[in-house]
Amino acid sequence: MKKMNRIVFGVIGTLVLSLITGCAVKRPLTIDQYPAKQGSLREMTYSPEKTTFSLWSPGADAVTLRLYASNESTEVLKKVKMKHRADGSWTATVWGDQKGKFYTFQVTQASSRWKMQENPGIFATAVGLNGKRAAIIDLSETNPEGWEQDAFHSRIPEKDAIIYELHMRDFSVHPASGIKNKGKFLSLTEHGTLSPEGLKTGIDHLVELGVTHVQILPMYDYASVDESQPDKPQYNWGYDPLNYNVPEGSYSTNAADPLCRIREMKMMIKALHDAGISVIMDVVYNHTFDVENSRFTQTCPDYFYRMNKKGELGNASGCGNETASERVMMHRFIVESAMYWVDEYHIDGFRFDLMGIHDQSTMMDVRRKLDARGANYLLYGEGWAAGAPLYDNNKLAMKANVKQMPGVGAFCDDLRDALRGPFSDDRESAFLDAKPGMEQSIRFGLVGCMPHPDVNMQEVNYSKEPWTVLPTQSINYVSCHDDMMLTDRLKASIALQEGEMERLDKLAQTAILTSQGLPFLWAGEEILRDKKGVHNSYCSPDSINQIDWTLKAQNQDLYQYYRGLIQLRKAHPAFRIGMPEEVRQHMRFLETGDNIVAFVLKDHAGGDEWKDIVVILNSRREAAEVMLPKGKWVTYAADGKCPCEPENKSGIITVSPQSAMILHTR
Secondary structure, three states: OHHHHHHHHHHHHHHHHHHHHOOOOOOOOOHHHOOOOOOOOOOEEEOOOEEEEEEEOOOOOEEEEEEEOOOOOOOOOEEEEOEEOOOOEEEEEEEOOOOOOEEEEEEEOOOOOOOOOOEOOOOOOOEOHHHOOEEOOOHHHHOOOOHHHOOHHHHOOHHHOOEEEEOOOOOOOOHHHOOOOOOOHHHHHOOOOEOOOOOEOHHHHHHHHOOOEEEEOOOEEEOOOOOOOOOOOOOOOOOOEEEEEEEOHHHOOOOOOHHHHHHHHHHHHHHHHHOOOEEEEEEOOOOOOOOOOOHHHHHOOOOOEOEOOOOOEOOOOOOOOOEOOOOHHHHHHHHHHHHHHHHHHOOOEEEEOOHHHOEHHHHHHHHHHHHHOOOOOEEEEOOOOOOOOOOOHHHEOOHHHHHHOOOOEEEOHHHHHHHHOOOOOOOOOOHHHOOOOOHHHHHHHHOOOOOOOOOOHHHOOOOOOOOOOOHHHEEEOOOOOOOOOHHHHHHHHOOOOOOHHHHHHHHHHHHHHOOOOEEEEEOOHHHOOOOOOOOOOOOOOHHHHOOOOOHHHHOHHHHHHHHHHHHHHHHOHHHOOOOHHHHHHHEEEOOOOOOEEEEEEOOOHHHOOOOEEEEEEEOOOOOEEEEOOOOOEEEEEEOOEOOOOOOEEOOEEEEOOOEEEEEEEO
């Protein structure tokens, strides 16, 4: 009877609360009972006749829409009490043409442990200065000329990708770049830019180098740069999300104009597409800049984050919080946000920061949505986390679980660290320093981290079983933004002698660009860029992070070697076979001694015009002798030249110290 009385009084209390708040239905009492929003997560839909608003906030007691004449105005033009719906969303319609106005939502939730403040919502698509208010705009007005015909992503097959990572500011801010719009989206629309020595910079440099994709560090609206001070030197990588679905204002020429940042980002993407280059977006859905002031907390407190049983926030990101992708609405937010960037901005793929925090189901739903839009979208990420996520490890998108996620790739730290040494110790070296024991790890990376009869998994440095199904799931690299440059790492870990820096750089990149995984380069590696030894330069000044374009003239020999390797890879499908059985059939390793890795791509691998190809990597400080397979061989690369003057070879050949040799037969 007591239990029945509690139920009756509970129902009566809920009905009374519904009358007070204007709710038509009972709202759930716990986060686990929150309903999923029906339809799109978009929160503002504009037309000249009316603008409709919808905010999912099932725990709220009330939600008020506030309209402003501008981003800076203190006077509220209009307050509209939004109506609650059964799916947990709150809606309002404002009649008349509202274009140009700004808006926020004010959620009232007495049960929240956080101070509730007005905010632009979780799915704002246009904002004002520093992203504090959302803007009512007509997105069609942001499209550059020819935008409707722009659809480049379908042209480059995944296996043919050569990825080049860059930061908007790094790439253009140096005085020697010759670029007018330094640090801006428009910097990658400028053609004809030259260094003081008359060498190509900017987008023309990318075309000349030959890469197929650029992966751009976060270019959504992030928190750490004050957009109101565009002339003040400010730097951040951008891994501090604020508004996920809006371009970063500091990369536009006018951050105060909500249309400007959108239009200029689209102009950049179209310019890259017109130049034959696809655009990969670096996304950071795994955490937010802070928790209390995040759009997630101010919309639906505690729902979007993982917490332990004590209510303490998880911290697998190392940034004080981790998002809960396994929850229905966080899952939907990630998927719909990514598709928004594809549909509205023509993004060609995604690099997921700390992908290991997300659950596999979310990543696979992103993959399925991309596939439904056409072929050849890239999807990969960091297959790890900065700490232990508060979720079942077997269900996370960790590197070890990539084989359970077809079409999703991960960065290969096995190959990276086998070449240059472990991430955990900048002073420790590996294969490039002629340390034995790394050969099987390098073999593993070269085959794309999949099962192969010539790889002894027991001798691989990190992985004790293959983690890919397709070789293209392995993103092969030797340095990236989040680490020392290869140049800095070599200086820190090896007592370099004259000429060794360039020789070892060429040797490392030969492994990357002849592997069956997808090759990945960090901007400036090709001209011997460094970061003055700084490992984590996320907020270091331009003096550390900028690319000094005068290095291109100083290191032309190295630059031409990179170009030669890229041209070789693009011209010969043997280096990008793509299918696992064909890799196992056509790619075999030669038996060599310590500090030498050699493989043959045989029998017109991948339909190549060359019958057989041999690649030899010698990290010894002395010349090495290697027995070639039977046949008449011709050198293509040797002694640090790619291409080199061709020479006929057979039998036992001599490979120069700290160098690679590539040969072929017809």
